[in-house]
Amino acid sequence: MNIFTEAARLEEENRPFAIAQIIDSRGSTPRHSAQMLIRPDGTIAGTIGGGMVERKVIEESLLALEERKPRLFHGRMARNGSDAVGSDCGGAMSVFISVHGLRPRLVLIGAGHVNQAIAKNAALLGFDIAVADIYRDSLKADAFPPATQLLHADTFAQAVDALAIRPDNFVLIATNNQDREALDKLVEQPVAWLGLLASRRKVQVFLRELRGKGVSEASIRRLHAPVGYDIGAETPEEIAISVLAEILQIKNRAPGGLMMAADHPSRHQRVVIRGAGDIASGVALRLFHAGFKVFMVEVEQPTVIRRSVAFAQAMFDGEMCVEGVTARRAADVAEAIALSERGIIPLLADPHCALLEQLKPGCVVDAILAKQNLGTHMDMAAVTIALGPGFYAGKDCHAVVETNRGHWLGQVIYSGCAQENTGVPGNIMGHTSLRVIRAPVAGVFRAAVKLGDLVAQGDVIAWVGESEIKAPLAGMVRGLLSDGLTVVSGFKIGDIDPRGENADFTSVSDKARAIGGGVLEALMMLMHQGVKSTRDVLEVA
Known part of the structure; x- marks a missing residue:
């Protein structure tokens, strides 16, 4: 068999194969110049x-x-020593192994106008494209690039089965009115990227229904929805660019953002945030989108309740995605730095900040919100910022950000303290303390509901030990402690949002955004003023 003919066939079918070529040989070897094709099952064409x-x-x-x-192989025709292959010929051979037929596969569920535009642009980017629909008229060959796999099925569930979707595939669902059927088949299936083209409202409904069916949070977090970059896209062609930009970012493991921002000082600056709860996560998002390299440190078992918007959940699950930004637990500083370079927020188990010497951050933000100082001081970094009461700006830190709801929420204080803790939760539809659920006794927490569930007043939502915890009012479960944690009497274990189905538990709160804005303002101001020669200290190679 001619290996070049076979290579052309496999390349056309986008089936992987390797080519091994002798690039150097010395002494007695079986061949001095040859090529061989190797298929994934180990069969070959040609020989070396x-x-x-x-x-x-x-x-x-x-x-x-x-x-x-690709890789380079060195082999000596000997039985012992380095690079020995177990023969007695006495020569040596170097072989370069290249890999081919590995075009990324993009699977489009639905053959409407948007997916037609996506297919045309994806073909230019080197994707192998498959399109499925239940309407045969939508699958006209002239609407798609040549070599596109077009699949007609009676249902989208059957289409998903027939497509033989693999873990390295990129999959987009855009069917107009039957997205849920395809989503049910795909949401728990491992793929490189799963996107859903839908409105924010529709996405919220689907996520609530998926949780109601028992779909795991890990599976739900893999879904990219609403999909694409916010570039004001309206036409199918514009939407295609928006969606493909996100796919390329994931495929290329790039951090995203504007290239023109590459020389902004913030892109080379590390910020360590103490704590990774919902407020800390809102701060992290603000700084991350401003170009800072954000690192977060937490306790081994954080007791956060707004887990759907808290990067702290990565301490339990290994990875957490909030508003499209991913945080991942790192085993050590080296792994954390590698994750940061890939546009992922690293999360380290380091409650006492013992790793600061290795991380060498330009800024430390205390976002623990303990209402007291748990060890933060000005010498931790060139810029040290703290949130809420318990700190004195100018002594403990360079700036304090107000966390009390009201007119001054997010205010930056450069000398003095934040307002004292009122102990009263924020007012939602007239409810304050009532919507916050606390443990009546000490014991191990177990949930009876999931985040996003709608409950009626009096419904059992959890247990602490053998004690039932009932919903104090009707609404959506917006906060809930992780199962298995041991709590003391009076500990906050949940939060009910009285707005019910109109509540959004998948995005950070207005309070977190305001505080995050204050932290960003303080950091930029202190950088500009050059606290402890900030500009020199913050720069990290």
């Missing part, structure tokens, strides 16, 4: 001479295919 060296090259080629990266 057979024997033990060929077996070793096949093994190396399969590893290269698995890693999707």
Whole structure:
């Protein structure tokens, strides 16, 4: 079999294969110049001479295919020593192994105008494209690039099954009125990226229904919806650019953002945030989108209740996504820095900030909200900012940000303290303390409902030990402690939002955004003033 003919066939079918080519040989070797094609099942076309060296090259080629990266193999025709392949010929051979037929696959569920525009642009980007629809008239070949796989099925569930979707595929659902059927089939299926083209309101309804069916939070967090970048897109062609920009960001593991912002000082500055609850996460989002390299440190088992908008959940699940930004638990500083370079917020178990010496941040933000200072001081970084009461700006830190709701929420204080804690939760539809649920006794917490569930007054929502916890009012479960945590009497374990289905538990609160804005203002001001030669200290290679 001609290996080039076979390579062309496999490339056309986007089926992976490797090409092994001898680039150097010395002494007695089976061949001095040859090429061999290796398929994923280990079968070959052509030969580089057979024997033990060929077996070793096949093994190396399969590893290269698995890693999707080329590699260089060195082998000596000897039984012992480095690079020995287990033969007695006495020569040596170097083989370059390249991988092919690995075009990324984009699966489009629905063949409407938007997916037609996406397919045309994705083909220019080198994607292998498959499109499925239940309407045969929508699958006209001239509406899609050549070589697009067009699949007609009676239902979208059948279409998903027939497409043989793999974990490395990118999948977009855009069917107008039957998205839910496809989403049910795909939401728990491992894929490289799963997007849903839908309104924010429709997404909220779907997420609530998925949780009601018992779909795990880990699976739900993998869904990108609403999909795309906010570029004011309206036409199918504009929407295609918006969606493909997000797909390329995920595919290329890029942080996103404007290229013109690359030289902004913030892009080279590390900020360590103490705490990763919902307010801390709102601060992290503000700083992350402003270009700072955000690192977060937490306790091993954080007791946050607004878990759907708290990066702290990554301490339990390994990864957490809030408003399209991903945080991932890191085992050490080296892994944390690597994650940050890929546009992922690292989360480290380091409640006492023992890792600051290694991280060398330009700024530390105390966002624990403990109403007291748990060890934060001005010498932690060139800029130290704290949230709420318990700190004195000018002594404990360089700035304090007001956290009390009202006219001064988010105010930056450069000398003095924030307002004292009122102990009264924010007012929602006339409810303050009533909507916050506290443990009546000490014990282990177990939930009876999930975040986003709608409950009636008196419904059992959890247990602490053997004690039932009932909803104090009707509404949406917006906050809930993680199962298995031990709490003391009076500990905050949940939060009911009386707005019910109109509440949004998937995005950070207005309070978190306001406080985050205050932190960003303080950081930029202090950088400008050059606290402790900030501009020099903050720059991290």
